[in-house]
Amino acid sequence: MQVCPVEEAMVVDEKTGARTIVEDECIGCGNCFRACPFNTESFIISHRPQKNVYVKCDLCYRRDRGPACAEICPHDALIYISHR
Amino acid sequence: MYGWMGKVLRVNLSSDKTEVEDTSRYAEKFIGGRGIATAIAWDELHPVMDPFTPENRLMFMTGPLTGTLAPASGRTAVCGIAPQAYPTPWFTRSNMGGQWGSELKYAGFDGVIVQGKAENPVYIYIHDGKVEVNDAKDLWGLDTYSTQRIIWNKHDRDAKVACIGPAGERLARIAVILTETESAAGQGGFGAVMGSKNLKAIAVRGTGGVKIARPDELMELCLKMKGEMLTAEHIPIKPSLNSEHVTLYGQRLQNCSHACFVQCPLNHYYKSVPGVVSPGILSGQSHCIAPVFAGAPKTFYDWNPGFKAGFEAAVLSNKYGINQWELIIGTVPWLRAMKQRGVLTNLDGMEIDPDNPDFWFTLIKKIAYRDGRLGNALAEGGLRAADILKIGKKEASEFWAPYGYTGHWDGRGDRINPIFFPVWIVAAIQWATDTRDPFSSSHGYVAGVSLWSNVLKWDNIYRIADKVYGSDKAVNLETPYEYKAQPAIWHQHRSVLKDSLPLCDWAFPRIYSLSSDDHYVKITTSKGTIYGPSFEHRLFTAVTGVDLTQSDLDRAAERIFNLERAIQVRSHRRSRKEDESVIPYFEMTEHFVGPTGKRENLDRGKFMKLMDEYYTLRGWNKATGRPTKEKLVELGLGYVSGELEKLDLI
Numbered sequence: 001m002q003v004c005p006v007e008e009a010m011v012v013d014e015k016t017g018a019r020t021i022v023e024d025e026c027i028g029c030g031n032c033f034r035a036c037p038f039n040t041e042s043f044i045i046s047h048r049p050q051k052n053v054y055v056k057c058d059l060c061y062r063r064d065r066g067p068a069c070a071e072i073c074p075h076d077a078l079i080y081i082s083h084r
Numbered sequence: 085m086y087g088w089m090g091k092v093l094r095v096n097l098s099s100d101k102t103e104v105e106d107t108s109r110y111a112e113k114f115i116g117g118r119g120i121a122t123a124i125a126w127d128e129l130h131p132v133m134d135p136f137t138p139e140n141r142l143m144f145m146t147g148p149l150t151g152t153l154a155p156a157s158g159r160t161a162v163c164g165i166a167p168q169a170y171p172t173p174w175f176t177r178s179n180m181g182g183q184w185g186s187e188l189k190y191a192g193f194d195g196v197i198v199q200g201k202a203e204n205p206v207y208i209y210i211h212d213g214k215v216e217v218n219d220a221k222d223l224w225g226l227d228t229y230s231t232q233r234i235i236w237n238k239h240d241r242d243a244k245v246a247c248i249g250p251a252g253e254r255l256a257r258i259a260v261i262l263t264e265t266e267s268a269a270g271q272g273g274f275g276a277v278m279g280s281k282n283l284k285a286i287a288v289r290g291t292g293g294v295k296i297a298r299p300d301e302l303m304e305l306c307l308k309m310k311g312e313m314l315t316a317e318h319i320p321i322k323p324s325l326n327s328e329h330v331t332l333y334g335q336r337l338q339n340c341s342h343a344c345f346v347q348c349p350l351n352h353y354y355k356s357v358p359g360v361v362s363p364g365i366l367s368g369q370s371h372c373i374a375p376v377f378a379g380a381p382k383t384f385y386d387w388n389p390g391f392k393a394g395f396e397a398a399v400l401s402n403k404y405g406i407n408q409w410e411l412i413i414g415t416v417p418w419l420r421a422m423k424q425r426g427v428l429t430n431l432d433g434m435e436i437d438p439d440n441p442d443f444w445f446t447l448i449k450k451i452a453y454r455d456g457r458l459g460n461a462l463a464e465g466g467l468r469a470a471d472i473l474k475i476g477k478k479e480a481s482e483f484w485a486p487y488g489y490t491g492h493w494d495g496r497g498d499r500i501n502p503i504f505f506p507v508w509i510v511a512a513i514q515w516a517t518d519t520r521d522p523f524s525s526s527h528g529y530v531a532g533v534s535l536w537s538n539v540l541k542w543d544n545i546y547r548i549a550d551k552v553y554g555s556d557k558a559v560n561l562e563t564p565y566e567y568k569a570q571p572a573i574w575h576q577h578r579s580v581l582k583d584s585l586p587l588c589d590w591a592f593p594r595i596y597s598l599s600s601d602d603h604y605v606k607i608t609t610s611k612g613t614i615y616g617p618s619f620e621h622r623l624f625t626a627v628t629g630v631d632l633t634q635s636d637l638d639r640a641a642e643r644i645f646n647l648e649r650a651i652q653v654r655s656h657r658r659s660r661k662e663d664e665s666v667i668p669y670f671e672m673t674e675h676f677v678g679p680t681g682k683r684e685n686l687d688r689g690k691f692m693k694l695m696d697e698y699y700t701l702r703g704w705n706k707a708t709g710r711p712t713k714e715k716l717v718e719l720g721l722g723y724v725s726g727e728l729e730k731l732d733l734i
Contacts, residue, residue, distance in 0.1 A: 068303070072153065074310050074345040075337075 003031040016066075017082070018059035021045075028052035086297035087148030087628035088116065093193045093215060095208060097281055098138055098200030102215045107194045112630060113720065115637075116147025116194065118177045118525075118583035119644040121163035124197065125175045126647055126724065132655045135167040135273075136255060136280035138201035144188070144246070144286065145195035147586045151186035151294045151342070153306045154623045155313055156588030158342020160185035160246075160269075167257040168273035169520065170467045170488025175651050176519040178274055179583055180246070181341030182267035184288060187244040191290030202282040207247075209239060211289040220284040224253065227403035228262045231285055240289045247285035248275045249405030251452040255279050256463035258407040258451070265353075265368035265399075267340055270407040271489060271520055273465070297629025305614075305622055306345075308607040312599055313345045316590045318531035320539040320598060323349040329391075333357045340371055346591045350375065360393040361445040374398040376412050376500065377444065384499035384675070385412065387420075393441030397448060404452035413498055414466045414483050414490035415447070421479040428475060432456045466490065482672070486665045489521035493530045495674040503534045504678025506564030512670045512686060513572040513698055516663040517709075519652060525579040525589045529571050533559050536596045537679075540603055545596070548604045552595055552617055561679050565690040569698035577641035581620050584644065594619050643719040646702075646711050650724045653710050653733050660699070660709030667691065710734060 001019060004010040009025035010032065012018070021032070033045045033054055045056040059080070060067045070080040088111050094103045110120045121143040133139055142164045149157035163177045188196070192213040202217070205224040209216045223231050232245040245263060252259035252275030259275030260268040269275075278284075296302055315322060329335035334355025337347050351371045359366055378394020379387040389397070401408050416438055422428040423436040430436060432455075434446040450459030461469040467488050470480040483497040484490050491497020494515065495508045503511065511530045514522035523530070537545060546556035553559075553574055557567035578593045594605040594616030605616025614622055621634045632640070652658035670686040677683055699706045703715035713734050716725035728734040 072303075072306060072310065074313075075347065 001032075003035045005029060005031065013058060013061045016059040016061045018057065018061060020058035020061065021054055021056050023051070023053050023055070026053040028054065030054060032056075085111070085628075086295045087152070087624075087630075089189050089192055089194045089294070091193050092120075092145075092195045092197065093210065094197045094199070095215065095217065096200040097198065097202040097206065097217070097283060100217060102217075111148070112632075113640065114644060115581070115584040115624075115640055116150075117145045117159075117161035117586045118163060118179075118580060119147075119640065120195065120584075121145045121161055121177065122175075122644050122647050122651070125163065126651055129165060129175055129651070130655060133165060135165040135173045135277055138281065139199065140165045140277060140280075142198040142274060142277050142281065142283075143195060144185075144198075146185040146189055147194075147584050148628050149585045149587065149623060151189035152296060152627050153302060153343055154585075154587070154627060155306060155309050156341055156344040156346060156591040157586060157623075158183060158186045158344070159586040159588060160188070161583050161586060162261060162269035162272070162274050164272075164274060164277055166272035166274065166520070167255070167276045168271065168465055168488050170465065170484075170486075172656055174519060174656055175648075176272050177525075177583060178261075178269035178272040179524055179586070179589070180261065180263060180267050180269040181344075181588070182244065182263040183342045184244040184246050184263045184267075185586075186342040187288045187290050189290065189294055190292045191288050192292055196286060198278075198281060198283060198286075201280065205282050205284050207235065207283065207285040207287065209235075209243070209287045209289075211240070211243075212291055223247075223284045225250065228405050229265070229403050232264075235285060235287045239287065243287045243289040245285050245287045247405075248278045248283075249403055249452065251405040251463065252276055252279040253284075254452070254454045254463065256406065256451060256454065257465045257468065258410045258463065259405050260407050262402060262405055266371055266374065266402055267369075268402070268405075268407075270409060271524055273407070275405050294627075296627055298626045301611075302623070302626040304609050305607075305619075305626055308609055309619065310345050312594070312597065312605060312607055313591065314347075315598060316346050316348045317592060317594050317596070318527050318535055318590055319349050320536055320596065321349050323347040323351070325352075329354070333395075334367075338369060340369065341588055344588065344591070346588070348590060354395060357392055357395045359396050360390065360441045361396060366396055366399045368399050368402065370395065370398060373408050373412050377401075377408075379438070380500060384417070387416075387438035389439055389441045389444060393444065396441070397444035400445065400448050404448055406448060406451055409492070410465065410490055411448070411451075413492070413500075415451075415462060417499075418466055418476060418480055418483050419447075421482070422476045425479065427479070428473075431458050481669070485515060485521065485669045487518075487520060492521040492523040493527065493534075494670070495676055496669060496672050499675045501531070501534070502676050503530050504676045505674055505680055505684035506561065506568075507533050507559075507678070508670070508674065509564060509568050509686070509691070509694070510572045510575070512666060512691065513569060513694060514576060515666045515670075516695065517572075517576075517649075517698070519648060522576075522579070525583050526575050527589055528575040528578055528593055528595075532595060539598075540596060542679075544603050547602075548595060551604065551615075565687065565694060568694050569701050572698065573701060576645055577638055578620070580641040580644045581637065584641070585620060585624060587620060587623075592620060593617050639719065643721060646716060646719055647721060647724060649704075649711055650716065650721070650728060654728060654731065657733070658709070660695070660707065663695070663709055664692075 205220040262268040338353035549559040550556040
């Protein structure tokens, strides 16, 4: 978030606590992509060349039951806990 | 199109040309996977051809569910003329898990058809709709793990690679096509077909996705099924770890296919196992038959080279690309039996002794490199080896059933899976009428009934069988030779569906349950209660949006099965006579003692009546065992019956 040059392009989602990229605002500079220390293999942030925007997981903030990945995980290897 | 990507890639290695074909030509009639491959085989694999001619097609086919969230759907069918089939190589199928099929769909294709033969070794790299045929000079000769690593370094660490080892390069008829550490298309010997085309590997990388017609419905189905699918359908026990192996070797549970919810109890991954025969640390998956390299105490396979040496042998066979089932259930027991009877005592100086880690190392290397007269013969598979070496024919017939495949859930050659009378009568019907061992995709009845009878009371199994098959006689111990053709056919169709949609053979069809009150699998969704045998159909319609009914889908399976039979009839004049060649094998006394308290064998007269019933139910001619014109036309295969009519085979 510190390196994003567009103030509205990367925001904290109130409900989930996830840092999310707003697709319409993203200018495709890739600063976040390069700054993220966990991003060694594009796991966290990746590029969509069709639109020249970057995308990252938003923890399914539009979904009522929380992140789908945690819900479908058959062995509770992935769980969703509140950021507070 | 939802579910299907809509494109099948065809690569001709002789002319270096690639073409893209439309999946929709086949999709609704033949679903995917084994079904589409069979449709193509009818059109193209004729007249009769050798598996190693460039004209043979090596088909990798996924289905509409591959790459989706559908439970245990990440599988790929591998089809073509199979060199392992004995005495005549013929069209059949194999199947592999891993992530390869899903990745292929993310790259934009439902399948890859490889034909022709490259002049020099090559590998194919498919990435997001683009196809490269690259030189594989530096990969040729390498084992399967190194091949994958080098391709990752060259292209993309996330590429999924299906490749062959030295055994496939040398056209061993028991060579596999392997992906990751242990997922392989084994039976059939398709590794050798790949080798004959000078094709070392197919690597795929895709960043796309599969379009789902009704995502909310699929999500709901998957979430409900998740709760129900905590055990593999045929193994009613929960997975566990061995604490000693966890500490010493980094053992952990691991699934073998993309999107799998089930944790098969036999499926482990080992992070670090010290080598015994060769230096270094080994890691990899160990599933299915692999643990038996180390022996299984108190069973027929009671050798004991130790866990580490067993694991090393399993890894070695994966690296060299050799079929593990063939080695454990066929080759080694056969060699041991010949030694006991004084027919053959050593392999060019190495004593036949499965307790000795060096024996395994020597054997696997000999087969992979066709080393010496013995290695060269063993690489041809057991029955051919007996012919070439002119020894041990009688011993071989105890471990290999007709058509060149080692026993598999039959109570004879396969002496580890506890199947007993009368369960194997259904197996015998399926063996008789298939093109390979039926149990890569038809464990359904035999494994289900055998293993669940340890957990559930027979009354429960009778009650559930009555619902599924229409009569409890299908499993009733009191009625061994009644109502067996019906479950055989039911499961043959489910097997076709599993290979075509595709879904994992061990996970489906879902019948018995530990979690439901009456032990019959069911889930409750917003649309009502769904019973286990309908799961495949519900997943198919949610993913594709194609509203076939359950009976339409069963009809598609029947169509595919009939087309497979028609290929057999057209190319090999298959008839009831060939089907009956399995009878002497099942007339051998069974290995396990079942509920009757004694070892049984097949009653030929009663079995022949069951076969009559089978052909009649199938709508085939009872005397010849061939599909009738009416049946083929009814299934929308008029063009097939027309051609058979011309050849006077109907």
